[in-house]
Amino acid sequence: MREGELERVKMLPLFAGCSPDTFRTLTAGAFLQRFPAGTTLLLEGDQVDFLYVLLDGIVELEGTWNDKETTLAVLRPVSTFILAAVVLDADGLMSARTIERSDILMLSGEAIRRAMKADAMFAMAVAQEVAGCYRGLVRTLKNQKLRGGLERLANYLITQKLRQGGNPTFTLPHEKRLLASLLGMTPENLSRAFANLQGYGVEVNGPQVTITRPVVLERLAKPTPLIDNHQPVTDELVGKAQRERWPVPDGSRAA
Numbered sequence: 001m002r003e004g005e006l007e008r009v010k011m012l013p014l015f016a017g018c019s020p021d022t023f024r025t026l027t028a029g030a031f032l033q034r035f036p037a038g039t040t041l042l043l044e045g046d047q048v049d050f051l052y053v054l055l056d057g058i059v060e061l062e063g064t065w066n067d068k069e070t071t072l073a074v075l076r077p078v079s080t081f082i083l084a085a086v087v088l089d090a091d092g093l094m095s096a097r098t099i100e101r102s103d104i105l106m107l108s109g110e111a112i113r114r115a116m117k118a119d120a121m122f123a124m125a126v127a128q129e130v131a132g133c134y135r136g137l138v139r140t141l142k143n144q145k146l147r148g149g150l151e152r153l154a155n156y157l158i159t160q161k162l163r164q165g166g167n168p169t170f171t172l173p174h175e176k177r178l179l180a181s182l183l184g185m186t187p188e189n190l191s192r193a194f195a196n197l198q199g200y201g202v203e204v205n206g207p208q209v210t211i212t213r214p215v216v217l218e219r220l221a222k223p224t225p226l227i228d229n230h231q232p233v234t235d236e237l238v239g240k241a242q243r244e245r246w247p248v249p250d251g252s253r254a255a
Contacts, residue, residue: 018122041096048085050106057102062095071181154221169210
């Protein structure tokens with residue numbers, strides 16, 4: 001690995017506080033691979049031997065059951081994934097697939113577990129990362145169980161608008177098939193939801209969305225900081241997003 005790539009990894013909250021010896025141990029057996037779009041990195045139920053660090057590209061985390069599948073998260077650089085399975089030395093509960101060409105660093109799971117026992121600061125960072133993922137899961141569950149599809153889409157659009165600078169017109173970061181799965185909807189339900197939001201001032205032209213009546217849309221969405229993170233993108237927000245796994249717009253360093 002090149003020095004610049006190691007520096008990018010060292011800036012992650014997970015590794016920023018560990019000792020130089022621990023970081024050398026963690027990265028000694030690491031390797032960086034470039035995967036083309038559509039590559040399956042692992043399947044749910046597989047044994048997890050590595051912690052994955054996404055340095056470039058986009059990765060989709062998926063779950064399946066009884067011939068059904070759903071998108072659980074969409075990750076952007078720089079972010080880690082499958083950490084809980086690595087800590088527990090357990091099988092993965094999610095599949096991971098590249099959406100576009102991606103550079104991914106793979107760190108030995110066994111080295112991660114050894115470092116947690118030897119370096120208290122690193123163990124604390126792992127605990128904080130896993131705790132942040134848990135809080136992100138709680139936000140997602142509350143969003144899915146307490147809101148209807150129309151309300152979920154409205155809050156998603158408000159979030160994207162604010163995180164892309166607050167302008168009335170912004171770009172959807174994902175194709176609509178992927179967005180529907182991320183919001184727990186079918187593509188048909190998503191299309192109907194977009195049509196229903198026209199009355200609330202939402203205009204859609206391909207991937208471009210314009211919100212002409214933001215006050216009316218917020219009355220429908222009823223955003224709350226206990227579920228949503230309607231904040232502009234800042235360095236602090238990006239760091240928090242890495243830990244809590246909620247989406248930030250294209251061009252940022254985390255998901």
